[in-house]
Amino acid sequence: MSINSEFNPERVEGGEEAEPLLRNGTEHLAARGASFASSVFNLMNAIMGSGILGLSYVMASMGIVFFCISLVLVSSLAAYSIHLLLKLCDQTGINSYEDLGGRALLKPGKVLVGIAILIQNIGAMSSYLFILKLELPAAISGFLSPDSGGDAWYENGRILLVLITVFIVLPLSLLPRIGFLGYTSSLSFVFMLYFAVVVVVKKWSIPCPLPHSVTTLSGAFQISNSTDAECMPKLFAVSHKSAYAIPTLAFSFLCHTAVLPIYCELDRPTKARMQKVSSVSISLSFLLYLISALFGYLTFYAHVDSELLVGYDEYLPRDLMVVTVRLAILLAVLLTVPLIHFPARKAVILLLCGDRPFSWRVHVAATLCILGVVLLLAIFVPDIRNMFGVIGSTTASCLLFVFPGIFYLKISIQPLRSVDSVGAVLLVVFGLIMGVISFSVIVITWIKSS
Template sequence: MSINGNGNAELYSQPARRDTEGTETTPLLSNPSRVRGASFASSVFNVMNAIMGSGILGLSYAMASTGIVGFSILLTLVSSLAAYSIHLLLKLCDLTGINSYEDLGGQALQKPGKVLVGITILIQNIGAMSSYLVILKSELPAAITSFLSPDHKGGAWYEDGTLLLMLVTVCVVLPLAILPKIGFLGYTSSLAFFFMLYFAIVVVVKKWSIPCPLPQNVTMFMETYRQVSNSSGTECTPKLFIVSSRSAYAIPTMAFSFLCHTAVLPIYCELDRPTKARMQNVANVSISLSFLLYVISALFGYLTFYAYVDSELLLSYDAYIPRDIMVMTVRLAILIAVLLTVPLIHFPARKAVILLLRGNRPFSWLTHIGTTVVILGVVLLLAIYVPDIRNVFGVVGSTTSSCLLFVFPGFFYLKISSQPLPSFDSVGAVCLVVFGLIMGVVSFSIIIFTWVQSS
């Protein structure tokens, strides 16, 4: 067993084998000197935390753009493809003895493949972390202010989004990101999961306390949402299928909401008794629970506001019940969950940088800490000084996310595996590549078209 640049146990480059009882094992598992890894529950929470972020806030809008049945079909398709692409990655890990996404790229395309995957992971994760910190910068002061008296005059230091962002990055994100193993984040990931669960519960509860149609005296709410709504007088009737220009945003939104592949292999490496079947169970449980929370929150958010739902669901509640205590607390809970997700996203970004710069050299605390500080510094500067960070990384995300979620797993399997093309997994890999390319091109084109149209 060797130690990679992040202090994690690496697999030898040899295929999986079976023990005397016929149980599938890996070189990592069979090494008697390996310390006990992360538990099954901790790994599930980590994968769920990698899956679930601020994307949960936009799925009600996706349902309002596609209809209840249309949304359910698309979400089932994307989540199933996400689970299947993880299956291909884990199968390649056991086939080659490699447990790094970057090294799988190297196995498929030599050094250019390794560099391509590393850069893709770095761009994707820096974009995701920057967008999360932008959310914190804009929403955290408002969340704190909502708990203060309505007579509060403002101007306090805790209402400065930039200052708050710097404080939470140094005091919370940096200590968690500097941990040498991703398994340590299982505790914070479990906390983030329960915050997401609380969000789903609040959305269900508020469905029964907000009337439909919305009161006519809520003029600010009506004026805000009628500008973006195509309501035709049946605003309290749920739609099963909707096809419009907004529907094209649904699949990219769902795909981004299930992207966890850069964290799956590091989590697999640190899993206790790490067989492919055990890690696949971790992924399946995580995706299933995330799917359930996504559907519940999206459905009841849509059934509360129908065509008037905002692209960020909490803004709809702010317009109607701005100082409701449950909405105030769930807003703060979501911000904390987003904050706790940043260190988990940071882990594969740092791993990619160290692998590209140092290869598989022994672990170095100096390199580990230096890389952590530099990446967080870049992300913090982007969040502070780039005003259109979501638009900038919208283009990056539409390309890198589709590559990491669909294109790379399918393409690498076709290059590395010796399975004939008519086999089930080979056909599935081809479908992943085709779907990922179509989704990436379509979402990229839509973003560019939106920019041109708005200008």
Template sequence: MSINSDLHLNFCTKSNVGSTESCETTPLLQNGTVQTRATGASFASSVFNLMNAIMGSGILGLAYAMASTGIVGFSVLLVLVASLASYSIHLLLRLCDLTGINSYEELGEKALKKPGKIMVGIAIVAQNIGAMSSYLFILKSELPAAICSFLSTENTENAWYADGRLLLILVTVCVVLPLAMFPKIGFLGYTSSLSFIFIVYFAIVVVVKKWSIPCPLPHNGTKLTSTFKISNASDSECTPKLFIMSVRSAYAIPTMAFAFLCHTAILPIYCELERPSKSRMQNVSNIGIGLSFLLYFISALFGYLTFYGHVESELLLGYNAYLPRDIMVMTVRVAILLSVLLTVPLIHFPARKAVTLLLFEGRGFSWRIHITSTLILLSVVLMLAIFVPDIRNVFGVVGSTMSSCLLFVFPGIFYLKISNQPLRSIDSAGALILVVFGVIMGAISLTVIIVTWIMNS
């Protein structure tokens, strides 16, 4: 049976006032057949899910990005990346309504046939594996220190709770795995709201602790960064820079792209949104990106104004060095760990979905496939988190390759191929700009990062 690509299904709900009906048009075509959406996630729950998909370990790397580009340079780049991210979501939602396809992978197949679907699937899996490994990396490095700081005991080096790898395995098995087993993303809305509260608390603490650490930074007994070495501390170190251009700037845009990438979760969240429509989902994405931008900018600005050129690639490490027993730092460390912990299952959802689409296309839901793919993905992520030496490498490589493709390149190419709009139209011109920007940004950043690795080695 052939079905036109513009097939839609109308959801009608009666208003409480009178007997009028309001109808939302929702596309439900996938693989040539009508698909039933799993609706039911509220608007607020969808916003929290989206913000949880956006925010995570990326917030810990943005202060380093500001130290690499300057306040004005960072602000311009952050606005640019956030705006392009929101616009690319707009294109994806337009394509979803235009074709009736509610899967990023299927959009790739519609635009570029089978190779397009495979490219998108691989990019989603690689991107989310990188994201989850960065989150678990934070757990590995921060959880032992958090436990030891609360216990306040001496000689904890040989204690089992001081082994980050052991704790990481225990947390993954006892917390991440059960949450990742949920078959629907809407169930994670409750944990996402908690994660958002933790991120807000982190931003508040970063602002408050700006006035608790002196500048120039003290030398006595402090752990200095491996990237920046303090020589003669002076007031010049405490002067914020507006524009900075250096090799380290190559990590800035990939880190921002990594921080704003939520596109792999957009369509799953759209599928389960209560009374789904493009305008309703666009409002979800606008609110989610806007609030994330605000929290990102505040935490990056005050984190930079606290440490200036000595910002660590993972912001919490600086507070650990200078305020190891501060109660707010200890509690915010736990809050970030919980936020990161609750984010991993949400990021796992689209990765598992991509794996099942690529390897088990056409099959219905199977608990055997569901459990097996979940266990394999988490095992790979766990191994990467154990052996990754520096979180900055994850931000740089994943951000300049997979994040760039999923956030900029793929939405632009898919819209140009599927929409058949003239190139002079606003959305077609915008799609072309997305593609050009994504390719140039990714190529330049990845080249500089690889050259830096070679020079350092």
């Protein structure tokens, strides 16, 4: 479902005077575009996911100051790469990531971008559904009596996953326009906000030094407190775990496959207006990331788990706020899947059907095929996150940094010494370095674990 506007050579560089992008083939679906707030919620939903659970662990491996500097750097680079994409759209009239690849690198570039989007988004959707399969039964059990054990259907992750996919994910994914998901995205934002509030509140519910169980020489269990020194926050920290930090932070701001579809459906879509959408979305995501990571780290310090909620389960078992926030995060992850599905389906249709007008038959067929593959992977692959780890580390860095930089250098008429051209070169270099580091870290982890 390509949505390309005609090129207007009289477009103004900054986008303030740019004419609204045309919505060829989709005018019958809505009289007007998505509102500014709806677009912000959609982009935030594309940015934020289950990765927010691991940022406290990242802070523990880097230290507070180093983490904050890295978070500012990565979020700024992500915002800058979006700026380059929007600038190219404004200059060329192309508002499809795949078509920008075709303009820059001809047909191989269009195919390469489409495949990268498809792999990245299928991997992300499969990972999210895999998380739901593992965590949702435990979240439901948290609301039940401890004595209500058994093999009920609602405690079977596979059954729950099939029901959720059929009755929630599929209807939302069949919506023809990404703007329609603004309501569910706003609900997802509320869930993420609730998570940050709970992390802040529970900071004062868990004492430090932290009590933890140890086994004596006689085999008996006793409670031992961690030392007071462990309750001192570290400003800077360097260890082998720090190698995960930058890739994890970078993936936490990956939303570029959804930026241009959201741009196409924005009401009065100009570059300046969409730039405000991306700035607000990244700023709010940055704020929620920073608050949840900081207070999560200041709660558990060196004992923070790679998945933050695990620590609360240990020290505050069956706490009502912890139980509800676990369910809220899972619902937020669930509502992210249809949004990630939209660019994946768009890439499939572009690669297989080209720029044909919108067709419900093609739309439904592509939706069912993609969700079928994602559901099968989530159900039957034992560790979906490791399987897509290597592929995701390369495709994510390309979509986030490398492709926007290369496209700008190939398409833009600006001289190589201009500010944006130099910035594009730095994006490409940073993306390549990050991709190599991510790939190496994952391979080394596999070797050690085996």
